[in-house]
Amino acid sequence: MDSNRTALPFREFSHRISLVFMLTLAAALLLLGRAETYVFDRARQVVTDLAAPLLEVASRPVAATRRVIERTDEYAYVFDENERLRAENARLLAWKEEALKLQAKVARYEALLNVQVDPAINYVSGRVVSDSGGPFVDTVLVNVGSDKGAESGQAVIDTDGLIGRIVSTGPKASRVLLLTDLNSRVPVIIEPAHYNAVLAGDNTAWPRLEYLAAQSAVSPGDRVVTSGDGGLIPAGLPVGLVIQTSDGGLRVQTFSDRGRLDFVRVLQYEFPSQVKRQDPPQVLKGPPVTSAPPPGPVTLPGPGTAGTNTGSNAGGASPAPTAGAQ
Amino acid sequence: MPRLEPYSPTPAARAGRIVMTVMPFAMGLACVLLSFVPLGRIVGSPLTPAFPLMAIYYWAIVRPEMFPPLAVFAVGLIFDLLSGGAIGLWAFVYVVTYAVVISQRMLVVNAPFSVFWVGFLFAAAFAGAFAWAIISIIHGMFVPPGSVARHMAVTVAVFPIFVMLFGRIQTRVLQGN
Numbered sequence: 369m370d371s372n373r374t375a376l377p378f379r380e381f382s383h384r385i386s387l388v389f390m391l392t393l394a395a396a397l398l399l400l401g402r403a404e405t406y407v408f409d410r411a412r413q414v415v416t417d418l419a420a421p422l423l424e425v426a427s428r429p430v431a432a433t434r435r436v437i438e439r440t441d442e443y444a445y446v447f448d449e450n451e452r453l454r455a456e457n458a459r460l461l462a463w464k465e466e467a468l469k470l471q472a473k474v475a476r477y478e479a480l481l482n483v484q485v486d487p488a489i490n491y492v493s494g495r496v497v498s499d500s501g502g503p504f505v506d507t508v509l510v511n512v513g514s515d516k517g518a519e520s521g522q523a524v525i526d527t528d529g530l531i532g533r534i535v536s537t538g539p540k541a542s543r544v545l546l547l548t549d550l551n552s553r554v555p556v557i558i559e560p561a562h563y564n565a566v567l568a569g570d571n572t573a574w575p576r577l578e579y580l581a582a583q584s585a586v587s588p589g590d591r592v593v594t595s596g597d598g599g600l601i602p603a604g605l606p607v608g609l610v611i612q613t614s615d616g617g618l619r620v621q622t623f624s625d626r627g628r629l630d631f632v633r634v635l636q637y638e639f640p641s642q643v644k645r646q647d648p649p650q651v652l653k654g655p656p657v658t659s660a661p662p663p664g665p666v667t668l669p670g671p672g673t674a675g676t677n678t679g680s681n682a683g684g685a686s687p688a689p690t691a692g693a694q
Numbered sequence: 695m696p697r698l699e700p701y702s703p704t705p706a707a708r709a710g711r712i713v714m715t716v717m718p719f720a721m722g723l724a725c726v727l728l729s730f731v732p733l734g735r736i737v738g739s740p741l742t743p744a745f746p747l748m749a750i751y752y753w754a755i756v757r758p759e760m761f762p763p764l765a766v767f768a769v770g771l772i773f774d775l776l777s778g779g780a781i782g783l784w785a786f787v788y789v790v791t792y793a794v795v796i797s798q799r800m801l802v803v804n805a806p807f808s809v810f811w812v813g814f815l816f817a818a819a820f821a822g823a824f825a826w827a828i829i830s831i832i833h834g835m836f837v838p839p840g841s842v843a844r845h846m847a848v849t850v851a852v853f854p855i856f857v858m859l860f861g862r863i864q865t866r867v868l869q870g871n
Contacts, residue, residue, distance in 0.1 A: 383762065387793055390763040394770065394786035401774075401781025402832070408781050415775040419727065426731045434736050498730040498776075499742050503822075503845035504829045504837065505779035509730075535778070543778050550833055572838050627738045 413538040416509060420541035424497040424511055431495075431630060489602055491633040492516045497541070504571060506549035506626070507532075512634050513540040521600045523635045529606035529623035530554070530594060531632060542634070547575050547607070547622055555597035556607055556620075558590050567592065567607060567620060574611060574619035588612045592620050599639030717867050718761045721860065722749045722769040730776055743849040744818070746773055748856045750788055751817050754795040755802050755810065756864065766792045780832055783825060791821045810857070815850050822846040 401408060442449065477483075494512035512518045514537045522534045524544045532546040533554070545552050552569035558577070563584040565577045580586065590610040596603025608622040703711070725745035734741045746769050753761030770785030777784070795817055802813040822842045830837045 379759070383759070387763040387789070387796070390767040390789050391786075391793065394767055394782055394789045397771070397782030398780065398786045398828070399782075401783075412775050412778065415772065419730070419776055422727060423730055426727070430732055430735055434738075437736065496732065499732040499734065499740065501729040501742060501773065501777045502779055502784065503842040504783075504825070505777050507778040508732075545778075550829075550837065570838060571841055625738070627735060627740045629732075629735070 409536065412543075413536060416536075416543065417513075417538040417540050420497060420509055420511060420538070423509065424495070427495075427497045434630075490517075490636040492518065492636065493631060493633050495631055496544075496629040500546075504550065506546040506552070506569065506571070507535070508544050508546065508629060509541050510544055510632055510634065511541055513538050513542055515539050516634075517636055518542045518634050519636075523594075523601040523605060523637060524632050525605060525635060526624050526629060526632045528625065529608065530601070531622075531624040531626075531629060533601060534634065544632075546626065547624075548573060548626060553578075554601065554607070555595045556592050557595040557603075558584075558586050558592055558610060560590070561585065564595060564597070572619075573626065574613070574621055577610070577618050577620060580618070586610055586618060588618075602635060602637045714867060715760070717863070718749070718753045718757065719765040719768070721863065722746060722753075722761070722765060723772065725749045726769055726773045726776065729773065741844055741848050743852050744821070744845060745849075745856070746770070746784075746788065747791070747818060747821055747849060748814075748853055749860070750792055751795055751814050752857060752860045754792050755799055755813070756860075758796055758799065763789060763792060780829065783828060783832075787821050787825045787828070790824060791817055794820060807854075807857070811850075811853060814853050818846045818850050 492512050494510045494516075496508045497511050498509040500507050510518075510524065518534055518537045520534055520537060524531050524533060530547065532544045532549070532552065534542045535545045536543045546569070547554060547567060548569045548571070550569055550571050552567075552575070554567045556565055556567045556577075557563065558565060558580075561584070563580060563586055565580040567575050568578045569575045577586070577592075588610050592607040592610060594601045594603055594605040594607060606623055608620040611619055611621045613619055725748065728745045729742055732742075750761065750766055750769065754766075766788050767785050770788035771782070773784045773788075774781050795813075798813070802810055805813075822845065826837060826839050826842050
């Protein structure tokens with residue numbers, strides 16, 4: 369009897385058994401994976417760390433090609449671009465003067481009110497080495513790992529603004545959850561009226577604004593920045609602009625372009641939870657007042673009443689706040 | 695009369711056989727890695743085709759015995775681990791799609807390329823819709839289907855290029871098998 373004749377049905381049978389087994393295993397894994405156990409997290413990190421160097425090598429020619437295309441584009445429009453930059457430079461010079469004045473004024477008020485200023489934020493620069501790969505996940509890998517001080521929760525920005533936060537780290541690479549991912553939730557403030565909201569990704573290019581007060585007067589074009597609530601992401605990072613969809617809903621057009629991520633910064637921000645006790649100064653020295661005669665120094669109550677409103681101060685500014693963290 | 699020595703393959707022949715056995719799976723793995731290379735950035739788009747699905751469909755039709763369910767599962771699982779999404783999602787979707795493709799294989803095998811391509815269109819649509827349904831159930835909400843629709847459309851569009859590539863490799867490496 370020909371051995372191939374008997375082998376064929378057996379091979380088909382074993383193929384079917386194997387298929388049923390793999391289907392069951394995959395279904396079980398899908399259910400178990402929801403538990404987010406340590407084993408899966410560890411497996412993710414190991415696979416990510418193994419693949420990161422390969423992806424970094426593979427992403428270099430891509431970045432080089434993109435630069436060549438961009439350069440070609442720039443050469444084609446170099447005259448128009450030059451004109452645009454001249455006009456923008458003139459506008460920005462005026463803004464610079466205004467900004468310097470405001471900076472000096474804010475510095476005086478901070479000194480006057482004894483404000484607890486945020487500590488300087490350290491950062492590590494890196495490159496985006498991978499794409500998300502799938503249609504339901506908006507994450508990227510950056511070549512900054514725990515070896516360079518990256519930790520889960522740290523904010524990641526590019527030249528345009530916030531792009532997301534780190535959700536897992538290995539020694540060599542970290543995974544960044546982008547603002548557009550289904551699982552992304554970032555507390556934000558909508559300027560100029562300072563309405564609080566939560567920026568929620570929903571797998572589209574324009575994240576939603578959630579928990580926005582019903583009576584808030586937010587309009588398209590308003591600027592969205594991080595609020596710093598929760599202490600994970602520093603306050604004031606630019607996020608995007610409010611846009612209105614055709615159904616009247618409010619969403620955010622992020623400043624960062626998901627399709628052009630390249631060099632990024634991982635902000636090693638640490639919430640200043642150990643705040644030193646700051647008693648208000650005994651004597652407030654206000655900013656110089658030119659029109660009215662300078663009032664005499666105001667004597668504040670003793671350190672025992674620190675944190676209470678003082679009622680008035682020399683500069684006519686708002687009452688002294690408590691020694692807040694941010 | 696001289697006695698013949700029993701045949702034993704040379705080390706080179708053994709190595710060649712191993713290469714032929716693991717080649718389809720290695721191509722599947724290469725497709726997984728390629729999915730994470732930010733190719734879309736060249737044109738300023740975040741869209742990347744589902745390369746592993748192309749490999750799975752191709753081998754399921756052309757040489758299913760060289761791409762067993764275990765290989766499909768492994769490709770899906772590695773994709774899940776690298777993507778940072780729900781563990782087991784693409785492993786499950788790919789194995790189910792593989793089972794469906796195998797069951798309809800006789801309609802497509804030895805057919806013209808246009809039929810092969812249309813078959814892939816249905817396979818990609820099935821995989822995308824199935825994955826979308828699972829992810830909507832997992833998140834307990836109606837996940838906007840736009841991104842998966844675009845993802846699968848790009849996949850179907852670039853499929854012929856990869857068929858040519860897979861065909862070349864199959865002809866060069868696996869011809870003697």
